[in-house]
Amino acid sequence: MTETRIERHHYDVVVIGAGGAGLRAAIEARLAGKKTAIISKSLFGKAHTVMAEGGAAAAMGNANSRDSWQVHFRDTMRGGKFLNNFRMAELHAKESPQRIWELETYGALFDRTKDGKISQRNFGGHEYPRLAHVGDRTGLELIRTLQQKIVSLQQEDKRDHGDYEARIKVFAETTITELLLDGDRVAGAFGYYRESGEFVLFEAPAVVLATGGVGRSYKVTSNSWEYTGDGHALALRAGATLINMEFLQFHPTGMVWPPSVKGILVTESVRGDGGVLKNSDGKRFMFDYVPDVFRKQYADNEEEADRWYKDPDNNRRPPELLPRDEVARAINSEVKDGRGTPAGGVYLDIASRLPAEEIRRRLPSMYHQFKELADVDITKEPMEVGPTCHYVMGGVEVDPDSGAAAGIVRGLFAAGEVSGGMHGSNRLGGNSLSDLLVFGKRAGGHAATYADQLTSRPRIPVPAVEAAVETALAPLQRDTGESPYTLQQDLQAVMGELVGIIRREGELVDALRKLGELRERVAKVSAAGGRRYNPGWHLALDLRNMLVVSECTAKAALERQESRGGHTREDFPGMDPKWRRVNLVCSLDGDTVRLEHKPLPKMRGELINLFDRNELAKYLTDEELAEFDALAEEAGK
Amino acid sequence: MGTKRQFRIWRGDENGGELQDHMVEVNEGEVVLDVLHRLQNTDTPDLAVRWNCKAGKCGSCSMEINGKPRLSCMTRMSTFEEGETVTVTPLRTFPVIRDLVTDVSFNYEKARETPAFAPPADVAPGDYRMQQVDVERSQEFRKCIECFLCQNVCHVIRDHEENKESFSGPRFFIRAAELDMHPLDAKTDRKEYAQAEMGLGYCNITKCCTEVCPEHIKITDNGIIPVKERVVDRRYDPLVWLGSKIFRRGQVPQTYVTSAQHSGAVHSSAPHGGVHSHAGGSHDPRHETEAQRGVNWHREVPHPTAPATDANGKLPLTELTFDRAAAPSPFGDDVTFPLPPQHLNFAHPQQDEPKH
Numbered sequence: 001m002t003e004t005r006i007e008r009h010h011y012d013v014v015v016i017g018a019g020g021a022g023l024r025a026a027i028e029a030r031l032a033g034k035k036t037a038i039i040s041k042s043l044f045g046k047a048h049t050v051m052a053e054g055g056a057a058a059a060m061g062n063a064n065s066r067d068s069w070q071v072h073f074r075d076t077m078r079g080g081k082f083l084n085n086f087r088m089a090e091l092h093a094k095e096s097p098q099r100i101w102e103l104e105t106y107g108a109l110f111d112r113t114k115d116g117k118i119s120q121r122n123f124g125g126h127e128y129p130r131l132a133h134v135g136d137r138t139g140l141e142l143i144r145t146l147q148q149k150i151v152s153l154q155q156e157d158k159r160d161h162g163d164y165e166a167r168i169k170v171f172a173e174t175t176i177t178e179l180l181l182d183g184d185r186v187a188g189a190f191g192y193y194r195e196s197g198e199f200v201l202f203e204a205p206a207v208v209l210a211t212g213g214v215g216r217s218y219k220v221t222s223n224s225w226e227y228t229g230d231g232h233a234l235a236l237r238a239g240a241t242l243i244n245m246e247f248l249q250f251h252p253t254g255m256v257w258p259p260s261v262k263g264i265l266v267t268e269s270v271r272g273d274g275g276v277l278k279n280s281d282g283k284r285f286m287f288d289y290v291p292d293v294f295r296k297q298y299a300d301n302e303e304e305a306d307r308w309y310k311d312p313d314n315n316r317r318p319p320e321l322l323p324r325d326e327v328a329r330a331i332n333s334e335v336k337d338g339r340g341t342p343a344g345g346v347y348l349d350i351a352s353r354l355p356a357e358e359i360r361r362r363l364p365s366m367y368h369q370f371k372e373l374a375d376v377d378i379t380k381e382p383m384e385v386g387p388t389c390h391y392v393m394g395g396v397e398v399d400p401d402s403g404a405a406a407g408i409v410r411g412l413f414a415a416g417e418v419s420g421g422m423h424g425s426n427r428l429g430g431n432s433l434s435d436l437l438v439f440g441k442r443a444g445g446h447a448a449t450y451a452d453q454l455t456s457r458p459r460i461p462v463p464a465v466e467a468a469v470e471t472a473l474a475p476l477q478r479d480t481g482e483s484p485y486t487l488q489q490d491l492q493a494v495m496g497e498l499v500g501i502i503r504r505e506g507e508l509v510d511a512l513r514k515l516g517e518l519r520e521r522v523a524k525v526s527a528a529g530g531r532r533y534n535p536g537w538h539l540a541l542d543l544r545n546m547l548v549v550s551e552c553t554a555k556a557a558l559e560r561q562e563s564r565g566g567h568t569r570e571d572f573p574g575m576d577p578k579w580r581r582v583n584l585v586c587s588l589d590g591d592t593v594r595l596e597h598k599p600l601p602k603m604r605g606e607l608i609n610l611f612d613r614n615e616l617a618k619y620l621t622d623e624e625l626a627e628f629d630a631l632a633e634e635a636g637k
Numbered sequence: 638m639g640t641k642r643q644f645r646i647w648r649g650d651e652n653g654g655e656l657q658d659h660m661v662e663v664n665e666g667e668v669v670l671d672v673l674h675r676l677q678n679t680d681t682p683d684l685a686v687r688w689n690c691k692a693g694k695c696g697s698c699s700m701e702i703n704g705k706p707r708l709s710c711m712t713r714m715s716t717f718e719e720g721e722t723v724t725v726t727p728l729r730t731f732p733v734i735r736d737l738v739t740d741v742s743f744n745y746e747k748a749r750e751t752p753a754f755a756p757p758a759d760v761a762p763g764d765y766r767m768q769q770v771d772v773e774r775s776q777e778f779r780k781c782i783e784c785f786l787c788q789n790v791c792h793v794i795r796d797h798e799e800n801k802e803s804f805s806g807p808r809f810f811i812r813a814a815e816l817d818m819h820p821l822d823a824k825t826d827r828k829e830y831a832q833a834e835m836g837l838g839y840c841n842i843t844k845c846c847t848e849v850c851p852e853h854i855k856i857t858d859n860g861i862i863p864v865k866e867r868v869v870d871r872r873y874d875p876l877v878w879l880g881s882k883i884f885r886r887g888q889v890p891q892t893y894v895t896s897a898q899h900s901g902a903v904h905s906s907a908p909h910g911g912v913h914s915h916a917g918g919s920h921d922p923r924h925e926t927e928a929q930r931g932v933n934w935h936r937e938v939p940h941p942t943a944p945a946t947d948a949n950g951k952l953p954l955t956e957l958t959f960d961r962a963a964a965p966s967p968f969g970d971d972v973t974f975p976l977p978p979q980h981l982n983f984a985h986p987q988q989d990e991p992k993h
Contacts, residue, residue: 042687042689042695042697043687043697043741044745045783046689046690046695046696046697046783048689048690050690050694050695050782051690051692051694051695060763097763098762098763101762101763101765102762104762104765105756105762105765106754106756107753107754107756107816107819107822109767109772109775109776109779109819110772111769111772112767112768112769112772115766116766116767116768117766119769134776134779135776137694137780140694140779140780140782141779144779144781148753148754149753151748151749151751151753152753152754154749155749155752155753164749172745195734195735195738195740224689224690224691224695225688225689226689257666258665258666258667259664259665259666259667260664260666260667260668260671261666261668261691261692264691264692265692365694368693369692369693372693372711372713373668373692373693373711373713374666375713375715483678483682484682485677485678485682486678527682527683528682528683529682529683530683532650532685532734532735533685533734533735533736533738534683534685535677535682535683535684535685535686536677536682536683537683
């Protein structure tokens with residue numbers, strides 16, 4: 001053990017994750033004058049953000065001047081079934097436009113309106129066209145823009161200090177396995193270079209988690225291999241808490257054929273631009289699935305729905321544009337009732353709705369994706385689609401304004417998908433890209449301020465580093481355990497079959513038992529080969545993160561006895577206003593996941609007044625409604 | 638349910654390696670990356686492969702498949718014959734780290750050297766106004782997923798390590814073009830910079846980069862040529878030219894006469910009409926086939942690059958119109974003598990016999 005070489009670095013702020021949130025946080029920390037490191041699990045600019053297609057939601061009002069932050073706030077709360085942290089939803093709605101405009105000063109080139117402003121498109125759950133976009137590769141534009149902004153900051157540093165990496169450095173293909181603490185304060189992070197397998201230690205008083213989601217615990221997922229819940233697990237082990245882990249978004253339209261691409265996303269813009277869902281009988285079935293809470297906004301007949309694309313002010317929206325959870329459940333039940341396609345999905349048809357030329361112009365990467373991966377020409381044939389695990393609403397419980405993690409740890413911040421609360425029980429499409437920017441900036445800025453305020457730098461305790469080295473090397477030194485790939489498949493099977501879209505008590509209990517067994521097997525995992533770029537070893541280390549996060553999800557899913565957004569219980573099919581007042585908070589007690597109930601923060605008066613009483617009645621308890629009435633009465637006086 | 642297919646996969650590190658044979662199960666609808674993953678699950682758990690999105694959007698899984706630079710997630714198994722052996726090797730232009738993973742840091746260094754977007758000084762955030770038609774030209778280049786296949790295939794650096802210092806490569810030429818065409822970029826010398834600092838002059842427009850681009854970006858036609866042409870325009874404005882000769886001699890970016898008008902000449906010198914290739918050596922197809930079977934089995938052997946000529950097929954020898962002190966090399970700008978021995982092909986006579 002004494003022979004192990006560990007490279008050491010000193011930074012003010014270490015950002016773990018190089019997607020949209022991580023890069024935006026790093027930019028902010030560097031602009032605040034902090035020496036900043038960006039840790040990227042893959043190459044710089046490859047993060048999962050590139051997969052985002054539709055756009056970034058921001059109430060700029062370019063396409064419809066009636067849009068405003070209030071309307072955006074309302075849509076977000078509705079989409080999240082009122083379980084959102086209202087303050088996060090408010091900040092997000094207010095600050096998104098500035099964050100988007102700021103990207104233009106970094107060089108981003110969004111699609112334009114006729115008068116030269118940023119064009120905005122329709123999307124599920126958004127009342128007005130609101131998504132700034134670049135064709136259907138908005139995520140790529142966002143990440144490239146931020147990447148190039150970082151390069152421009154490095155060029156400034158080269159000019160001023162003679163070194164590109166004087167104040168901001170990207171550590172590509174580097175994985176953090178452990179956060180190190182000095183008492184209750186973050187002192188640094190320990191990890192390894194994927195390329196060489198060498199260990200690296202970052203000494204830093206402030207760490208921003210921006211590691212994305214957990215989708216790799218599911219077999220059918222739109223997420224890349226990086227999504228193993230690293231940030232969630234690091235936070236838990238450092239003494240922070242997770243909320244809303246039971247809420248996972250299954251995107252309604254993932255590819256279902258061919259098998260090798262199963263799960264890969266078909267952007268919602270296909271539906272925003274006129275695509276419709278049909279079952280094997282050729283029926284446009286979504287009209288049968290409009291829930292009561294959405295009757296006012298969604299059309300109940302094809303004529304009105306079709307008129308909406310041209311005249312959105314005087315018609316109700318097509319039901320294909322319902323929030324994602326509704327559409328995913330509708331597809332699930334069509335397939336279950338035997339009206340699915342041969343590959344187990346439904347048809348998504350744009351070919352009969354738009355001219356071929358128009359489809360290619362508006363949806364170039366979808367056209368490309370189906371042509372190359374499935375040999376399907378979407379201008380001629382319908383696509384086969386079905387639900388795929390896409391996004392985790394739950395995550396690190398944070399202070400809404402600063403992104404500081406709750407729990408007993410200080411100096412830890414989180415932004416983006418790894419943080420929880422912003423999206424409630426269900427995220428609206430387009431809200432994640434703007435979430436990354438708004439809360440990435442906030443977390444980076446507050447991490448910098450926190451580092452400034454410290455009077456003494458925390459110290460990394462040596463035994464903690466030794467323990468981290470031992471844990472990291474263990475799978476390589478064992479040769480009696482199982483292969484990490486087998487374990488991952490088994491984990492995916494448990495999660496997909498027992499903690500999937502539709503959940504039942506018996507299955508969840510079963511899942512928890514099986515996860516308990518897996519925990520023992522994962523503790524004994526062995527990886528063949530050496531330390532140098534060894535994917536088997538990397539996966540073996542990721543597994544324990546996936547496992548603990550999966551336990552959180554299963555436990556919270558068993559506890560929440562209602563159906564809401566990304567959590568559907570067959571045995572409790574309705575939404576229960578009492579459960580709306582509760583967040584389920586996970587923390588780690590030694591090795592076991594502890595679950596607690598915590599009341600939701602109460603929305604401020606001027607925010608709750610943005611809603612119609614009839615609408616609130618669907619979500620709130622009688623007691624809360626009485627409070628609302630009293631408030632209204634007072635305002636009326 | 639699947640069939641067994643023959644795969645040859647390069648395994649090793651910077652100290653060398655070899656092709657390993659594997660019989661792997663392949664199912665309907667799979668791509669090469671699926672097969673590599675199956676191998677990781679079975680025979681070779683530590684097989685190093687770089688990948689991310691598996692949907693052709695991140696550009697991580699670049700490798701050479703049967704000698705062609707490809708994204709392995711976008712190479713469907715159905716594109717091969719049933720009995721065809723699929724040979725997978727790492728990108729050749731970049732140093733191997735392990736197995737199919739190469740060190741692509743060259744590209745990140747070049748990215749860092751390319752001057753960033755310069756925002757207009759007097760336009761506030763939110764006040765940017767651009768027309769769709771104007772942003773579309775740059776948007777084409779911003780589709781780039783940075784898979785670096787264009788860099789890998791570019792003959793200027795593919796077998797010429799020594800050119801890497803002064804040559805940024807197609808990926809960054811289109812970055813320069815993108816910024817040059819950006820309606821609001823405040824920096825005005827993108828083209829000159831590309832010529833002087835990025836080594837644009839080395840490019841003789843063989844279009845290999847365009848051919849391999851998985852995003853189908855017209856790298857050469859829409860990016861490189863417009864930048865070259867405009868550099869040439871300025872250089873050939875007699876007044877500008879004379880002024881620069883007299884007043885700023887030595888400070889003016891070098892302009893090599895390899896602009897669009899000469900590309901025809903370059904191509905006409907490739908009589909086999911087949912693949913344009915990238916290493917020094919023979920251009921006899923028989924030798925080429927043999928060389929392919931040799932030690933550098935995945936090396937394609939080139940036709941020499943023709944020197945730049947004018948519309949009449951003559952070398953631009955007039956000193957007044959040429960910007961160098963003497964005539965260009967008849968072997969082309971990208972060949973220097975003596976040829977470095979490590980770039981010569983050698984096929985050992987007993988190479989096909991099994992090693993013991």
